[in-house]
Amino acid sequence: MKKQYTLGRFLLVGGACLLAAVLLTMQFCYRYMYLLPKEKQERQYAELSQQLELVNADGKSYKNLAAKFQAVYELYTEKELTEADEEELERELLKAFVSLIGDRYAAYYTAEEYTSLLNSTSGQSKGYGITITKNATGGMVTTYVEKDSPAEKAGFRAGEEILRVNGQALSQVGYDKAAESIAQGEQCTFTVKREGVEHDILLQKEEITVSSVHFELREGQIGYIRILSFRNSGVQEFKRAVDALTEAGAKALILDVRSNGGGTLTAVHKMLDYLLPDTDAEGEERVVVSLTDKRNNVTQYTCSDEHEVDLPMAVLTNRGTASAAELFAAALRDCVGAKLVGKTTYGKGVAQESVLLKDGSAVKLTSSAFLPPSGKSFDGVGLVPDLETDDSGVNIYLVPYGQDPTYSAAEKLLEG
Structure with a gap:
């Protein structure tokens, strides 16, 4: 119980601190800084603090924010028994910050997520061939089924309401979680109701051209x-x-x-x-x-x-x-x-505007x-x-x- 609280608090506070520095400097200095010898840590931190002061033209101080994150991180590495996966930690830190900045349209994308997003705007993607949207009650409805797509071959029709995704009811997990579940993996089970009878439809992703x-x-x-x-x-x-x-x-x-x-x-x-x-x-x-x-x-x-x-x-x-x-x-x-x-x-x-970062990930900000x-x-x-x-x-x-x-x-x- 103690470990979960400590790590959860670290994710929340650390997320806000880390991305502030990332957005200002457009580099991933913090990703490796704390693995360096102490002398190099101090030198790089001093250099980064100077950069932050130079970039900070609006009078706000991000130096203390970055310093606070470093202190929390050092406490974590010194005292916490739990060892978090660094890749997952970075991803969740960045997503946590974006969710807290007050911009409901902002988002952080991993490299894989951003590639998928670019494919979706280009019309070429690997998918099921259905376009979905949120209806007035928060449910999920298909708005279009691509010709010769896995969805069309399985009998999907435009206007059908999807009740469950991979066995999880939309009424319980919500639209956003269900949409995320559809995007992940190479296959998905959709549950729809036709003439009062529920049907489970398993689809495999294929390369498709999406018309708009x-x-x-x-x-x-x-x-x-x-x-x-x-x-x-x-x-x-x-x-x-x-x-x-x-x-x-x-x-x-x-x-x-x-x-x-x-x-x-x-x-x-x-x-x-x-x-x-x-x-x-x-x-x-x-x-x-x-x-x-x-x-x-x-x-x-x-x-x-x-x-x-x-x-x-x-x-x-x-x-x-x-x-x-x-x-x-x-x-x-x-x-x-x-x-x-x-x-x-x-x-x-x-x-x-989406800003591409050095590792292929991206930040979208209003x-x-x-x-x-x-x-x-x-x-x-x-x-x-x-x-x-x-x-x-x-x-x-x-x-x-x-x-x-x-x-x-x-x-x-x-x-x-």
């Missing part, structure tokens, strides 16, 4: 484009979708970003650039997003004259529309008068706030739709589009 844009020409010559996420790999998919629909004679576009949690700024900027003209009504260069960092440096992203689409547009939104997806919807409304239809969005108007063309922030409040709809009890992933109240409302709005 789906489209079709619908009744009334309405071009429908659903964007699942704003991945860099999805930019060309989006351009192909727009080209195919306009060439097929689409008279209007409905862009569906419901339950789209965002993505990369690069992707959303390029997709907007493909739709919007390069100048505004006054003939000025069109700015689609402005980013402001901690030091009030402003970066603006503008449109080129490469391509534009002159069609009426509507954007479907819900509470799961967040971040880059909100920017996409806001920019289309601000620039070409696209109508937002559905529910008020999530309200995330800040961007994160580094800037962004504004749509109107200059009005939606952070914390969301975007209020022009036409609100009630889709309570409607599974937007399974319902035929003619029975989707939000789609139908947008269709009528465009026709009127």
